[in-house]
Amino acid sequence: MTFQPNQSASGTLEQMARSTVPIPCSEQWTMKPRAGNHAYQIMVYQPAEVAPPSGYPVIYLLDANSVFGTMVEAARIQGRRPEKTGALPAIIIGIGYPTAAPFSPHRYYDFTPQATTEYTHKSDGTLLPEQGGADVFLQFIEEELKPDMEQQFNIDRNRQAIFGHSLGGLFVLHTLFTKPDAFRYYIAGSPSLHWNQKVMLAEEQEFIAGLEQHPVNVKVWIGMGEQEKNHPARNNDKASGLTERLSALKQPGLDIRYTEFEEENHVSVLPFLISRTIRFACSPEA
Template sequence: MTLSRTEQRIIHSRAENREYRIFVARPDVEPPPSGYPVIYLLDANSVFGTMAEAIRLQSRRPEKTGVVPAVIVGIGYDTEGPFSNARYYDFTMPVPSAELPQSPRGTEWPELGGADAFLNFIEEDLKPEIEREFNIDRSRQTIFGHSLGGLFVLHALFTRPETFQTYVAGSPSIHWGKRILLEEERQFASRLEKEHCSVGVLLAVGESEKDHHSHMNDNAKELAERLSVLASLGVRVRFHEFEGEGHVSVLPVLISRALRFASEGSPQLEVRS
């Protein structure tokens, strides 16, 4: 089955010549005067279909659902599996080996530490291509990542908060290089004292993840509490723990919640009928 109004293409990063399979879902309505909102979705091989169908159904009546039409841009890899080991490089910061978690299989981790290069690819290669094809509202850009993808979302928020306006970090792997991420967070907070910023941050986990040795739920909740202190500086943060859900099963309900969070405050909710 082919999903309605979707397509795929291969794009290479100019700086490193890394290959990505890009999935795109087109709205079935004309763009508003300001352009379409856009959601950049990591690990697209595993969740693009879920998000594309969720927004196709829910954006039909935005005044009822709280979800407006948007372009979905999924960033994946040229594989038929749900994940590729290439994500370990793209989603992680350089971390000393002594600070890395132990591999569950007892083997060495794949190549790591390419988060900044990956963010450059999104900004310098992918976004311009999407914006040549669609009328995009650059003031309504969202990035969605889960697990290591959630870690990357937080890295992007803390180091280049101007790249998106909404950041969705599901079950973020904060325990990967936690010391480095905490330092990035500290510098982000200091920057807000000097520069205006207006961002929305959704942190979410599955209830069943609370027993994981990584302390994923506690790490995410504590981060949300720290970020909530920055509300007066332009940070809108929300934390949610989904009852009865685990690390993978949380994805469909998180996607639905993320679509509403990204649509909050949209003028389209007021003019559509």
């Protein structure tokens, strides 16, 4: 059956022509790093509101193909009235890939410290893509992307956050453990802590051992869906255990918290994580 648009007396088909819906105050372009074998689609939202004297807070967002629009709308609405919402206007910098799909297989390489030894196939039965490029990806962010963004936009370098979900959440914690000064705020949504368990535990121990000589000033938030408890990976237990271990250190510059969202699963939890992230990373009270 062929759909026939309804033609009313008030307009012809030409007058009813459709167009795409843009994301306000946003632009995107492709960026090829000096190292690495694939390019990135960089998506940037800059608020319409005047920047604070120190510049805008900034959130670096992984898997931007899937969640850039959600993060932008949360920042755009909450940033209009900081005195009411508790969130300053913020720049959102999405790191995605040149694809129309919500996810790219390149994320397996970018977000993992090493190739997993526990798994060989994805849930659909296909072989896992190449892995183990987290340090190369982090180097791109630190040495190429950040300097470029800071040249183009009015960014407060003391109010930088990174948000990642699932394997992206794993990368966020890898960054915290190996280069804690890279960001002030670390948001790890449903981190895949089952992926590189031995590696991540070793990185955690090295991070803890270095705190006496190199104290940190970071805020870390790990968020999970309550229904993720039913997954055999037991990442809720792993994430809450990590939070307890780091909280027990009583380090004044290390603020870590853990939240479970009632009745939400690994995917449905994303909008809740994103909304809370705006207030966590962009509070007027730094």
